[in-house]
Amino acid sequence: MTRPRFNRILLKLSGEALMGQNQFGIDPEAVESLAREIIAARDHCPGLCLVVGGGNIFRGMAAAAKGFDRASADYMGMLATVMNAIALQGALEKLGAETRVQSAIPMASVSEPYIRRRALRHIDKGRIVLFAAGTGNPYFTTDTAAALRAAEMGCDALFKGTSVDGIYSADPKKVADAKRYETLTFSKVLSDDLKVMDASAVALCRDNNIPIVVFNVRQPGNLAEVLAGRGVATIVQHGSET
Template identity: 55%
Template sequence: MQLVYRRILLKLSGEALMGDDSYGINTGVLDFVAGEIKEVVEAGVEVGLVIGAGNIFRGVAGASKGMDRATADNMGMLATVMNSLAMQDALERIGVDTRVQSAIPMQSICEPYIRRRAVRHLEKGRTVIFAAGTGNPYFTTDSAGVLRALEINADVIIKATKVDGVYDCDPVKHAEAVKYERLTYEDVLTRGLRVMDAAGIALAKEDRKPILVMNMKVPGNIKKAVFGEPVGTVISC
């Protein structure tokens, strides 16, 4: 088989790292995700990774309880750095050379985000984890994931979720939910489908960057995706 996507941006939610726990980082999930990434790196794929922080702190939730939104979002961005360092550790323990680059400078624990340096790391076969979102409040890690994908010229954005694609309604609550195989950016925006925030979808649309929504919990799904096998839902023009 031949690779369809040679450089990917993998967007992983913070909640995914909790596993069945109610909070924090489940090391079993961390090791599983690291193993899935290693499999595609060994196949020759260059991997960029953006991780959310919902398992530790979500800025919107803090703001809804009276906290200043900018302060809450800054806390959320710092929480993504914690998740990124944990993922780096899991990857390097199994032999995957990894760099963490933070949009908020903190040189004692990770590199500052520099686009050209990130691209060079990818070209050398290193996995790059982009931490601290965009470095600005009011932007989600979904938007950060699309932005980084555009900056590194990734072939596709893979959004890893707990379901096997995009449905017309919540498949967990509604047994009659219908899965979409393909959608356009306009479909997502006009139908109000909860794939990622509208800013991220609009940004991907402007650059015609495809988004693949798939189930991260199924072993081998990322590898299937990069080799072009039908997995999840594709969002494109």
């Protein structure tokens, strides 16, 4: 399948991508590996921004299920995403990239506040912008934050890095004959509840015609390969399924 080329993307990474083989926290080697993948990808896509989750440190919904106040738990999860963004920023800058962290929760000592026009200028100047603290509001996931920022930044696509090489009809780690899709429509993802991203994020991408590209971020070089049109991935967009 021939894929379109993208000039500006938002890359959504889970917090788990930063913990490597550990059960929690931030693994410096995993962060450095991700940073190298991101730097390599810039050869194929000059405009790049990121949203990183915080599940390797704290999950708001999981904490709420154990008795935490949901809003407070979500705010704690947002703070975890700031820690991850700063860690990834440090690794990227060690490799020579110019970066900015913008937080939806103002914390001037460690990041810029999220200002849309400033973020756009940074991207236009070739800087990698890392958006932290989700949308700044409880009850919204970092998937929704990623879709929102992708729309605000005028991105050509939202890339979601996972531990599998696309979207399947069932969990391929549990169902041996699960079908892998090359392309899917937004409507199919929503109607079949395929768990690509949360429904709000998928609907936001649908309404703004932003394709969602799901790929295996743990495979070395795969991000650059997918951006070059060669790697394995599933694209969610308007059209038909294959």
